Amino acid sequence: MSDQxxxxxxxxxxxxxxxxxxxxxxxxxxHKSLTSIAQEITGQKAISGxxxxxxxxxxxxxxxxxxxxxxxxxxxxxxxxxxxxxxKLNAIDDATLxxxxxxxxxxxxxxxxxxxxxxxxxxxxxxxxxEATA
Numbered sequence: 303m304s305d306q307x308x309x310x311x312x313x314x315x316x317x318x319x320x321x322x323x324x325x326x327x328x329x330x331x332x333h334k335s336l337t338s339i340a341q342e343i344t345g346q347k348a349i350s351g352x353x354x355x356x357x358x359x360x361x362x363x364x365x366x367x368x369x370x371x372x373x374x375x376x377x378x379x380x381x382x383x384x385x386x387x388x389x390k391l392n393a394i395d396d397a398t399l400x401x402x403x404x405x406x407x408x409x410x411x412x413x414x415x416x417x418x419x420x421x422x423x424x425x426x427x428x429x430x431x432x433e434a435t436a
Contacts, residue, residue: 305319306319306320318339391407
């Protein structure tokens with residue numbers, strides 16, 4: 303049995319069937335991506351199909367997963383995500399709230415990837431226990 307994705311949009315239920323080969327059947331037409339279906343339904347070109355259909359994990363074609371992203375591709379992807387976050391943060395009018403949200407984002411990233419920083423309070427060139435002379 304194939305999986306179905308149902309999305310209500312403007313009072314209409316849209317049903318997409320995930321085929322055995324990882325493609326998507328909508329209204330009798332097979333699509334390679336959810337994005338093309340979301341574009342057809344909404345009429346918007348700049349729309350994410352997985353986001354429109356509330357799919358955090360989407361069945362991929364059999365080819366997916368065989369090639370891993372290169373470090374350069376990962377950095378580029380992170381840059382796109384960070385650009386989006388900066389735009390959203392800058393849209394917050396309240397500077398205090400913007401700072402709080404930005405701090406929470408940074409804390410979450412640090413927690414997720416296990417970043418730890420050494421104390422940066424020491425001045426360069428000073429040995430522990432020595433006082434700087436003026």
